[in-house]
Amino acid sequence: MKCVLVLSVFVLIAISSCLANDLIIGTSYNTRLVWQQKADYMGFPFKKRVKEVFYSDPGQQIIKGIIARDIDHSAGSATVTAGGVGFSFVNIRLKSERGSALNYQIEIYV
Template sequence: MKTAPVIFVLLLAFVCVTQCKDLIVGSSFNNRLLWQQKAEYNAIPLKKRVKEVFFSDPGQQIIKGIIARDLDHTDAEATVTAGGTGFSYANIRLKSERGSGLNYQIEIYV
């Protein structure tokens, strides 16, 4: 009887991981939101849009979590290209699918 809820939660987590295109690195749980930015690009037919988002903390606080949410739920990709968790800076590369724009909400936690 106790295994049914556990199996349900695992199945739900698997569906979310396979369907979501959001970037989640580190943890936001019990951490303070330091910075947030909305990154948008309009669509150009037959082209992929790429945007680099740079963050550097002048207070040199260590990043504990990064979340980049795709607000349009497209097949766009977000990757951390430099820094990230354990550093005081982060470079995030956003790349849209062909013919689509970008609409991301980026949050950095310390």
């Protein structure tokens, strides 16, 4: 009985982590948060929202981690289109599902 309970909890955790549309690249462990922004855009009926978020470090520090958390847990997506971990800049493309808003918390670690 305990094995079934433990297995079901493990399966639920695995499923919930697969359903998350967060973008996590690199690491935030033992690094410093240098930039944080909330990307919040209203939705339009029957249209997808696409926004580009740009970050460039003026001190040319190398990025070690990028986190873009989907606060609304929607079916939107976040992808890195240029730069990223190992570079001093990053371009992140946020795309919502049709008719929905975008609500992301973006963090950059060096």
